[in-house]
Amino acid sequence: MKKILILLTLCLISVRAQASDLETVNLAFTITPQTVVKANQSTMSANVLLGPVIPGVKTEGEALDVSVLTNSNEPYRVYHELRGDVGSSSGGEFPEEELMMSVTPGRAGGHSEVSGKMKVERTRTLIFSSNATGDADQFQIRYSLKGDKPFSAGNYYGNIYLDVENA
Amino acid sequence: MVLEIDAQGSMNMTTQDASLNFTFSDYKTGSTTETIPVNYTLIGNDVGRLQDVVVLKMDQVLSGMDFQSRFDSYTNNTGNASLVAAQGGFVTLGTTDIGIADKQTLSGDGKILDGVMVLSYRAVATEDLAAGDHIAAVTVMFVDN
Numbered sequence: 001m002k003k004i005l006i007l008l009t010l011c012l013i014s015v016r017a018q019a020s021d022l023e024t025v026n027l028a029f030t031i032t033p034q035t036v037v038k039a040n041q042s043t044m045s046a047n048v049l050l051g052p053v054i055p056g057v058k059t060e061g062e063a064l065d066v067s068v069l070t071n072s073n074e075p076y077r078v079y080h081e082l083r084g085d086v087g088s089s090s091g092g093e094f095p096e097e098e099l100m101m102s103v104t105p106g107r108a109g110g111h112s113e114v115s116g117k118m119k120v121e122r123t124r125t126l127i128f129s130s131n132a133t134g135d136a137d138q139f140q141i142r143y144s145l146k147g148d149k150p151f152s153a154g155n156y157y158g159n160i161y162l163d164v165e166n167a
Numbered sequence: 168m169v170l171e172i173d174a175q176g177s178m179n180m181t182t183q184d185a186s187l188n189f190t191f192s193d194y195k196t197g198s199t200t201e202t203i204p205v206n207y208t209l210i211g212n213d214v215g216r217l218q219d220v221v222v223l224k225m226d227q228v229l230s231g232m233d234f235q236s237r238f239d240s241y242t243n244n245t246g247n248a249s250l251v252a253a254q255g256g257f258v259t260l261g262t263t264d265i266g267i268a269d270k271q272t273l274s275g276d277g278k279i280l281d282g283v284m285v286l287s288y289r290a291v292a293t294e295d296l297a298a299g300d301h302i303a304a305v306t307v308m309f310v311d312n
Binding site for chain 1: 168169170171172173174175176177179210211212213245246247275276278279281
């Protein structure tokens, strides 16, 4: 009797059901309300240059461009301060009552708090207020000398600080 | 920001009296003319010199007379230095520099002169003088260093 041997090879093909796993990551971004003030000499030099000064002659300095950048949408104020002595390496005394400043209105509607020209103060002094909606703005500060009182020849240096705070 | 103030060295001297006329009261030796005061307004901001800050010189010596000057006063305006007489009384001028005023420091670096100086002028006959006119020029120099 003829025998047939059949080998069956069973192939098991397993098809797995595809799994899915979803994770949700919650992202939170905190953007801090910020208002900053930046100042640049219009000629891009490191210092705000006032001069050459000739004794007894009124002198106008280069404009200092001031920008206020803000995302707070709150009205703000800009303050100005002259810190320390205005002095020279040669020992000359600078008559600080000679130093004046003027401030332009802002391009975005902010307004100058300096009427005409005022003496530059050693104390923190309000010089500019934003518009009602606190938009970013740009304005200029211009320093000048009255020319009433001569002072010794030389180069004098003083430190100017600007800061901004919400109104 | 740093504020830099560049103050140039500068000096200036002005007077309203560019021409003076003197008349001798007598032609005899020793007679004098009237004494004429002249105001000079001085401004300088780099006056380091102490002596002979104001110097006088004539263009020529006048025959038969001495032309003289005297430092009378200095009135300070806004300076931190003052001027004083370099020599007492009248000084006879010549064709070489004669210092008439020295500097005194009032405060600080004492390099700022801003005020009015008064010098007086006269002539003294050194011999009997013939009638006539004599003309000379006096140079007043303000020297800072």
